Amino acid sequence: MSLWLLVDPHLWQQTLVYAAPLIIAALGELIIERSGVLNIGIEGMMLVAAVTCFVVTWQTRSAAAGIVAGMGAAAILTLLLVYYAVALGGPQITVGLGLYVLGVGLSSLLFRVVFGVRTSPPSVQTLAPVPLPGLADLPVVGHVFFHQTLLTYLAFLLVPLVHLALFRTPWGLRLRATGENPRSVDALGISVERLRYGAAAVGGLLIGLGGAYLPIVLTGTFSDNMTAGRGWLALMLVIFGRWMPFTALGGALLFAYVEAFQFKAGIVEKAVPVQFLLMLPYLFALVVLVRIYRGARAPQALAVPYDREARG
Amino acid sequence: MAERVHMSGIGKRFGETVALAGVDFTAARGEIHGLLGENGAGKTTLMNVLSGLYRADRGQIAIDGVAAAISAPSDALRHGIGMVHQHVELIPTFSALENVLLGREGGRLWLRPERHREDIEALAARFGLALDLDVEVRRLAVGVQQKVEILRSLYRGVGILILDEPTTMLTPQEVDTLFGTLRAMADQGLTVVFITHKIREILANCDRVTVMRGGLQVATLARAEMDEGRLIELMIGERLQSSSPIAQASSGDVVLDVRDLAVQGERGRPVLADCTFRVGAGEVVGVAGVAGNGQRELADALAGALRPAGGRILLGGRDVTAASVRTRIAAGLVVIPEDRIADGLLPGLSVAENLVLGLHPFAFGGGLSFDRGRARALAREAIAEYAIRARSEDAMAVELSGGNIQKVLVARAMAQARAVGGRLLVATNPTRGLDVRATEFVRRRCLAFAEAGGGVLLFSEDLDELRQLCHRIVVMFRGAIVADFRRERFDPYAIGRLMAGAANPAAP
Numbered sequence: 001m002s003l004w005l006l007v008d009p010h011l012w013q014q015t016l017v018y019a020a021p022l023i024i025a026a027l028g029e030l031i032i033e034r035s036g037v038l039n040i041g042i043e044g045m046m047l048v049a050a051v052t053c054f055v056v057t058w059q060t061r062s063a064a065a066g067i068v069a070g071m072g073a074a075a076i077l078t079l080l081l082v083y084y085a086v087a088l089g090g091p092q093i094t095v096g097l098g099l100y101v102l103g104v105g106l107s108s109l110l111f112r113v114v115f116g117v118r119t120s121p122p123s124v125q126t127l128a129p130v131p132l133p134g135l136a137d138l139p140v141v142g143h144v145f146f147h148q149t150l151l152t153y154l155a156f157l158l159v160p161l162v163h164l165a166l167f168r169t170p171w172g173l174r175l176r177a178t179g180e181n182p183r184s185v186d187a188l189g190i191s192v193e194r195l196r197y198g199a200a201a202v203g204g205l206l207i208g209l210g211g212a213y214l215p216i217v218l219t220g221t222f223s224d225n226m227t228a229g230r231g232w233l234a235l236m237l238v239i240f241g242r243w244m245p246f247t248a249l250g251g252a253l254l255f256a257y258v259e260a261f262q263f264k265a266g267i268v269e270k271a272v273p274v275q276f277l278l279m280l281p282y283l284f285a286l287v288v289l290v291r292i293y294r295g296a297r298a299p300q301a302l303a304v305p306y307d308r309e310a311r312g
Numbered sequence: 313m314a315e316r317v318h319m320s321g322i323g324k325r326f327g328e329t330v331a332l333a334g335v336d337f338t339a340a341r342g343e344i345h346g347l348l349g350e351n352g353a354g355k356t357t358l359m360n361v362l363s364g365l366y367r368a369d370r371g372q373i374a375i376d377g378v379a380a381a382i383s384a385p386s387d388a389l390r391h392g393i394g395m396v397h398q399h400v401e402l403i404p405t406f407s408a409l410e411n412v413l414l415g416r417e418g419g420r421l422w423l424r425p426e427r428h429r430e431d432i433e434a435l436a437a438r439f440g441l442a443l444d445l446d447v448e449v450r451r452l453a454v455g456v457q458q459k460v461e462i463l464r465s466l467y468r469g470v471g472i473l474i475l476d477e478p479t480t481m482l483t484p485q486e487v488d489t490l491f492g493t494l495r496a497m498a499d500q501g502l503t504v505v506f507i508t509h510k511i512r513e514i515l516a517n518c519d520r521v522t523v524m525r526g527g528l529q530v531a532t533l534a535r536a537e538m539d540e541g542r543l544i545e546l547m548i549g550e551r552l553q554s555s556s557p558i559a560q561a562s563s564g565d566v567v568l569d570v571r572d573l574a575v576q577g578e579r580g581r582p583v584l585a586d587c588t589f590r591v592g593a594g595e596v597v598g599v600a601g602v603a604g605n606g607q608r609e610l611a612d613a614l615a616g617a618l619r620p621a622g623g624r625i626l627l628g629g630r631d632v633t634a635a636s637v638r639t640r641i642a643a644g645l646v647v648i649p650e651d652r653i654a655d656g657l658l659p660g661l662s663v664a665e666n667l668v669l670g671l672h673p674f675a676f677g678g679g680l681s682f683d684r685g686r687a688r689a690l691a692r693e694a695i696a697e698y699a700i701r702a703r704s705e706d707a708m709a710v711e712l713s714g715g716n717i718q719k720v721l722v723a724r725a726m727a728q729a730r731a732v733g734g735r736l737l738v739a740t741n742p743t744r745g746l747d748v749r750a751t752e753f754v755r756r757r758c759l760a761f762a763e764a765g766g767g768v769l770l771f772s773e774d775l776d777e778l779r780q781l782c783h784r785i786v787v788m789f790r791g792a793i794v795a796d797f798r799r800e801r802f803d804p805y806a807i808g809r810l811m812a813g814a815a816n817p818a819a820p
Binding site: 167168169170172173174176177180181183184185186187188189190297300308309 | 326363365366367384385386388389390395397401402403404405406410413414415416417419420421422423464468
């Protein structure tokens with residue numbers, strides 16, 4: 001296989017396309033986890049966002065409406081999780097897994113309710129790339145970075161925004177404090193519940209955006225299980241990034257590169273079985289995680305329900 | 313004196329347990345008010361009600377003579393009430409400055425910690441709280457973390473500051489500094505409520521004291537009315553003989569000889585390095601040190617729960633460095649672990665089953681069978697001998713109170729010692745959280761072990777306890793034994809200095 005494939009500008013351009021939904025969803029998850037809630041149902045939530053986005057876009061012929069609807073759908077699910085976790089003090093892993101399974105089923109069901117069973121799936125127009133004037137004409141760099149869709153640009157813009165929100169605002173300080181020691185935050189007269197609901201809403205909108213990205217940028221259609229593990233990857237990226245936005249971005253680019261490479265290699269190199277190539281990103285994830293997980297420091301109160309009157 | 317806090321008829325239950333049965337409490341402006349009582353007397357619960365963490369079932373609170381409805385910490389803060397909890401409630405990954413600012417950041421959109429630095433530094437200076445604001449809190453010593461908490465309350469402008477057992481983990485020097493700060497606060501018109509079970513601290517520092525027992529307020533005394541005997545009597549409801557003086561250590565064999573012991577922690581960082589010391593037969597050796605300086609690792613390495621990276625452990629002359637736990641038990645090692653619930657027993661099993669754990673290879677004639685009848689017979693003996701309050705030997709361990717759980721652990725240790733010939737007892741904070749009677753009981757048993765010719769290695773956070781019980785005290789700092797004091801040279805300040813990391817002037 002030609003090594004030139006690895007540095008092909010088109011491969012790099014595609015890397016950014018595939019990294020975008022991963023990083024958006026990972027940022028959403030990161031915000032929720034920083035508040036001390038573990039959202040393990042992210043894969044299902046992205047699926048529900050994807051189908052909602054697709055259906056609404058199909059009905060209204062407006063991609064913007066579809067994206068907003070998808071974001072809202074995911075946010076409802078994250079708020080539901082936090083309701084269970086915060087108001088009822090329920091086990092977050094169990095509820096999260098339940099929401100995952102619910103999301104998988106619900107997304108397929110919604111699609112069939114609207115479109116019935118078809119042999120050729122309906123499709124919508126995907127977002128067109130918007131070359132940035134001036135920058136798009138730069139050699140190589142212009143093609144890689146500045147021939148992208150608006151959503152892709154937004155994804156990368158979100159990374160510094162989330163970073164600033166977390167580390168440079170009072171809200172971020174309180175959010176991070178809640179994830180570390182909710183009792184301390186409560187004792188200072190700040191509502192732990194409000195912070196966690198807030199984080200769930202913001203995080204849910206982002207997770208929804210990541211899910212909506214799939215039909216509206218990548219495929220133009222919806223298919224069962226189309227997230228194909230991207231939610232789980234986003235979950236893992238948060239750990240990989242050690243709960244920091246920029247490190248998570250690094251991870252997203254790494255995985256997206258392997259994912260883009262797999263598509264590219266599938267076309268160019270017929271000798272390699274496609275199933276093997278499909279496996280690559282996940283295999284890569286496994287190997288990287290084993291190395292990274294050692295010494296990673298999660299928010300101390302992650303997945304622990306907060307009860308003010310708990311003794312001890 | 314102007315009355316600042318007035319609580320009357322405060323009641324609080326947790327499920328079936330009555331924690332507060334109608335308590336009255338008052339504190340005045342400009343005083344340090346001690347709140348004295350045994351564990352479980354309701355001191356912390358009462359103050360948690362005042363600070364809004366717990367909601368009282370009944371009773372009234374008035375602040376400066378005006379009725380106050382306090383149902384959440386934010387209400388308490390509005391009334392100028394702040395509390396420093398027993399376990400530091402800070403965000404470990406934040407700097408001291410960020411911890412102080414949290415919740416009162418000032419500014420709407422952006423965080424600008426630098427703008428408030430001067431105010432906070434001035435405040436710290438006013439109350440004698442010297443600290444570096446830029447260090448991550450988890451890298452600070454416990455005593456300094458406590459200063460951050462006090463500063464955080466002061467920054468919120470509290471007029472009433474409650475401290476829950478603030479001296480537990482401090483060196484004597486740090487305790488002095490703390491009381492200096494508290495006195496400065498009282499002199500400037502604040503009300504300080506100081507929760508403790510240590511009578512000496514009350515006598516030395518408090519203007520008034522309220523004594524609680526069994527969820528009730530039993531007395532409030534002014535400074536002139538306080539004396540040790542009276543406070544003890546009020547606290548436990550009867551006169552009690554204080555601990556028996558310890559016997560001379562028999563200068564005989566060495567039961568434990570630890571040489572250059574080293575243990576690697578996470579990421580290869582040494583948590584124990586060049587640990588060398590001995591325990592003689594009939595000797596009680598105390599290990600003093602600020603928590604987290606390798607005491608836990610040393611105890612675990614001795615028990616066989618941690619594999620040393622280097623060095624040797626000789627138990628009764630026999631090398632057990634790499635031996636299994638069972639071999640160690642057979643060689644005469646007996647352990648009372650630090651965390652009674654997590655490491656000490658199996659909460660879901662019966663008292664009888666718990667009592668026979670560790671003893672089982674020896675109690676049933678070496679066979680594989682579990683002789684339930686024999687286990688229950690042993691348990692009945694132990695329950696009678698140690699006055700363990702349990703429904704029966706079949707009661708689940710989790711049903712017992714903390715003091716009775718500790719008695720089970722002591723009974724088990726002593727039964728093991730009896731079965732195999734106990735040589736060394738390793739006990740970590742064996743009296744923590746126990747009431748006066750249970751404490752006395754556990755201490756006597758430990759001393760009896762030494763009198764019978766065994767060696768005792770006692771890890772304790774309570775320096776007073778070590779000074780009372782031990783023939784020698786060794787000091788641990790950053791994973792090494794840095795000093796060895798004989799009983800006639802026990803000086804809490806000298807020991808405290810070494811615990812805090814000062815070089816040992818007496819070292820060769």
